Amino acid sequence: MHASLGAVFLMLCLLQIKHMFADYYLQTPKMLAGRGEYFHMGRAQHAAVHVVGSVLVFLLFGAPWAFILIIAALEWIVHFNIDFAKASYSDKKQLVPTQSAFWRAAGLDQCLHNLTYVAMVWAWVKFAV
Numbered sequence: 001m002h003a004s005l006g007a008v009f010l011m012l013c014l015l016q017i018k019h020m021f022a023d024y025y026l027q028t029p030k031m032l033a034g035r036g037e038y039f040h041m042g043r044a045q046h047a048a049v050h051v052v053g054s055v056l057v058f059l060l061f062g063a064p065w066a067f068i069l070i071i072a073a074l075e076w077i078v079h080f081n082i083d084f085a086k087a088s089y090s091d092k093k094q095l096v097p098t099q100s101a102f103w104r105a106a107g108l109d110q111c112l113h114n115l116t117y118v119a120m121v122w123a124w125v126k127f128a129v
Contacts, residue, residue: 002125002129003124003125003129007061008121008125011057011061011121011124012117012118012121014057014060015053015054015057015117015120015121016114016117018050018053018054018056018057019050019053019113019114019117021053022046022049022050022053023050023113026049027046027049028042028045030042030045031043031045031046035083035084035087035091036087036088036090036091036092038084038088040084043080043083043084043087044080046079046083047075047076047079047080047083048076050075050076050079051072051075051076051079054071054072054075054120055068055072058071058124058128061124063124063128064128067123067124067127067128071120071123071124075116075120078116079113079116082109082112082113082116083109085109086105086106086108086109089105090102090105093105
């Protein structure tokens with residue numbers, strides 16, 4: 001069996017929609033506070049929200065459980081660390097939304113998350129389809 005181009009694009013779109021909700025609608029004050037410290041429970045919970053959404057997407061496409069568990073663990077680790085890097089950098093530089101460096105950091109953060117989804121879909125095509 002092979003993945004159609006339509007399935008690949010649909011999965012990418014669903015992961016993008018999941019990302020928008022997890023990053024912009026479902027973050028709690030706990031997830032947003034204290035993000036400059038590495039072992040931050042709010043960031044761990046935020047990464048878990050992303051993972052739950054991705055698990056639902058992969059289940060929708062019939063991915064095997066073993067694949068889903070591996071990809072979920074990897075996504076959690078990658079998402080947690082991308083967010084920490086952005087928060088740490090932004091805190092050290094004391095960035096605020098009126099500075100262009102703030103938006104460059106936010107843009108790089110979002111780009112890395114998007115590339116993570118490209119890698120996840122590639123892995124699905126390579127190992128799960």
